Amino acid sequence: MSPATVFQIHLALGYVPWLLCLGAYVMPRLNAMDHLEAQRAIATLHSFRFFGLVFIIPGVVGPNLPASFASFAAYGDFATGVLAMLALLTVRIRPLFWLFVVAFNVVGTVDIIVDYYHGNQIGLANLAGELGATYAIPIIYVPLLMITHALAFYLLLRWVRSAGLVAPAEAARRS
Structure with a gap:
């Protein structure tokens, strides 16, 4: 099996254990929490994304990892x-608090989507060895981050609906 195929399998299967963990352990706990505390827990996880700066440290990643990919991934994670x-x-x-919750989830989601797109464009699967010590980030860490961004948006929408808050366009339509 080629390294590119292994990387692709790793990327896809990286989501499975996190989704199983989410369903079995995380969702029951978050559903029992106050909406603010649930978002606070998610923010705590994402506060460690400064770690993404590791993509721009020479010697941690290989010299043939495109700088454009590494820089965007590093600074997107840092901003998030x-x-x-x-x-x-x-x-x-x-x-x-709510402004920053929305901001880090939007920035973080866009960062991951653009990183996936850019990785596909540059053929990252064929360059997977150039990820060096950061190989585990897209395989283990990124799926958790993407899932928790989706979860944060889901919880935000659920809270908005339950609080009776509606978008201005919907409020105008109702009147």
Whole structure:
């Protein structure tokens, strides 16, 4: 089996254990939490995304990993991590907390989607060995991050609906 095929299998199967864990352990716990505490837990996980800066450290990744991929992945993760930390720091200032919750989830989701797209465009599967010590990030860490972004949006929408908050267009339509 080629290294590219192994990498593709790793990418796909990276989601399976996290989804199983989510269903068995995480969702029951988050459903029992207050909506703010649930988002705070997700923000705590994403506050570690500063770790993505490792993609731009020479010697950690191989010299043939395209700098454009490594830089975007590194700084996208860094921005997401900082926004998640800001959410955690502003938890007592609710409007700011919710702004940062939405911001880190939007930035983080876009970062991952663009990284997947860019990785596909540059043939990252064929360059998987150039990921070096960071190989585990897209295989183990990124699926968890993407799943928790989706979960955060789901919880936000559920909270908005249950709180009776509606979008301005929907409110105008109802009147």
